[in-house]
Amino acid sequence: METTKTTEPWRVGVLFSQSGFMAVIEETQLRGTLTAIEEINAAGGINGREVEPVIYDPGSESRAFGRLAKRLMVEDGVNTIFGCYTSSSRKAVLPVVERLNGLLWYPTLYEGFEYSPNVIYTGAAPNQNSVELCRVLMEMYGKRFFFVGSDYIYPRESNRIMRELVKNSGGEVVGERYVRLGADRREFNEILREMKNAQPDVIFSTVVGDATVHLYQAYNDFGFNPKVTPIASLTTTEAEIKAMGYDVGEGHITAAPYFQGIGNDRNSSFVDLYKRRYGEDEPTNMCLEASYFQVHVFAKALGETNSIDTEILRASVIGSEYEAPQGEISINPVCGHADLWTRIGRANQNGQFDLVFESKDRVKADPYLIGYSRNLAFG
Numbered sequence: 001m002e003t004t005k006t007t008e009p010w011r012v013g014v015l016f017s018q019s020g021f022m023a024v025i026e027e028t029q030l031r032g033t034l035t036a037i038e039e040i041n042a043a044g045g046i047n048g049r050e051v052e053p054v055i056y057d058p059g060s061e062s063r064a065f066g067r068l069a070k071r072l073m074v075e076d077g078v079n080t081i082f083g084c085y086t087s088s089s090r091k092a093v094l095p096v097v098e099r100l101n102g103l104l105w106y107p108t109l110y111e112g113f114e115y116s117p118n119v120i121y122t123g124a125a126p127n128q129n130s131v132e133l134c135r136v137l138m139e140m141y142g143k144r145f146f147f148v149g150s151d152y153i154y155p156r157e158s159n160r161i162m163r164e165l166v167k168n169s170g171g172e173v174v175g176e177r178y179v180r181l182g183a184d185r186r187e188f189n190e191i192l193r194e195m196k197n198a199q200p201d202v203i204f205s206t207v208v209g210d211a212t213v214h215l216y217q218a219y220n221d222f223g224f225n226p227k228v229t230p231i232a233s234l235t236t237t238e239a240e241i242k243a244m245g246y247d248v249g250e251g252h253i254t255a256a257p258y259f260q261g262i263g264n265d266r267n268s269s270f271v272d273l274y275k276r277r278y279g280e281d282e283p284t285n286m287c288l289e290a291s292y293f294q295v296h297v298f299a300k301a302l303g304e305t306n307s308i309d310t311e312i313l314r315a316s317v318i319g320s321e322y323e324a325p326q327g328e329i330s331i332n333p334v335c336g337h338a339d340l341w342t343r344i345g346r347a348n349q350n351g352q353f354d355l356v357f358e359s360k361d362r363v364k365a366d367p368y369l370i371g372y373s374r375n376l377a378f379g
C-alpha cells in the first residue's frame with residue numbers, strides 16, 4: 001500500500017503585544033520568533049513540513065494573553081505557544097496551558113520561584129542576572145540602593161530578592177517606589193525628587209515598557225550623573241535605549257545574557273540576518289535573541305520526535321543544547337529553565353553595551369536560588 005507523507009504545516013501560536021505600552025520590546029520578540037521561523041522554513045521546514053505561526057496581538061493586556069492562549073488551543077488547534085513578556089501575562093497563560101496540556105515557550109527574564117511542566121523558560125532567572133549585578137554595582141558605585149519599579153509581580157518580587165542580596169552584602173535600600181504599568185512622564189517627577197533627597201549610590205529599576213523611556217528621560221532632566229549614580233536594570237535593552245535616545249541611555253547599566261555587540265561568529269550572522277530583514281537601524285536585544293533561539297530549540301527537538309505532542313516534545317527538549325548567538329545554551333533537565341550566560345554591560349553613546357562583566361561559561365538555571373542560599377549558609 002502506498003503511504004503519503006503529510007506536508008501539513010506545524011501550526012504554532014505566537015503571543016506578543018504589537019500595540020500598547022509593551023510593544024516597544026514585545027514587537028522585537030515577535031520579530032525574533034518570525035526570523036527563526038522564516039529561517040527554518042527557508043531550509044525546508046521540519047521533516048519537510050513548514051512552521052506556520054498563528055499570531056495574535058494581546059495589546060499589552062495581561063488578561064488578553066490568557067484569553068488568546070485559550071483561543072489558540074481550543075479554536076486554532078495549537079498546543080505550542082511562543083509568547084509573553086510580563087510575568088503577569090505569563091501568569092494569565094499558565095492555567096490555560098496547564099489545564100489543556102500545552103507548552104508555553106517564555107523568552108523573558110523573570111523573578112524566578114516558578115516551575116511548570118507546561119513552560120520552557122528561556123530568559124534569565126535571578127541567579128543568572130541579579131546576583132552578579134548586585135556584586136558589581138556595590139564594587140563600582142556603592143552600597144545605597146534606591147528601587148523603582150512598575151507595579152506588578154516581576155518588580156515586586158525582583159525587589160524582594162535584590163533587597164536580600166543587598167542586605168546580605170552589607171548594603172542598604174534607601175527607597176522603594178512603584179508606578180503603574182504604562183505610567184507617563186509626569187508620574188516619575190515626585191519619585192525623582194525623593195531619589196535626590198535619599199542620595200543613593202545606585203538606582204535599581206524594574207520599570208518595563210514605554211515607562212522605561214519616561215524614567216530615564218526624567219532622570220536626565222533632574223540632572224543626575226550616570227557616571228556617579230547610574231540606573232541599573234534587568235530589562236533595559238538596546239530597544240528601550242533606542243526609544244529613549246542614545247544620549248539619555250549612555251552610562252546606565254543592564255544585566256543580560258546577550259547584548260548585540262557580543263563578538264562571536266554565530267552572533268554576527270544572526271545580527272546580519274536580522275538587519276537584512278528589519279533594517280540596518282534596528283538593534284537586536286536579549287529578549288529578541290531568546291525569542292529567536294527558543295524556536296530553534298523547538299525545531300531541533302521536533303525534528304527528532306516528529307511529534308508536537310507536549311509530553312513527547314518536552315522530553316526531547318529537556319537536556320538539549322543549542323549554539324545560540326549568546327553562546328552555547330542548554331535546557332536544564334531539573335527545572336526546564338535555560339542555562340544561560342551572565343553579562344553586565346554599560347550603555348555607550350551608540351546605544352550599544354560595553355561589557356563590564358562576563359561569565360566564563362553558561363550559568364546553570366537556579367530559579368529558587370538554592371545554590372545562593374547554600375553559599376550563604378556555609379559562607
Ligand code: ACM
Nearest residue numbers: 086087109110154
Ligand atoms: C517580566 O515581567 N518578567 C519582565
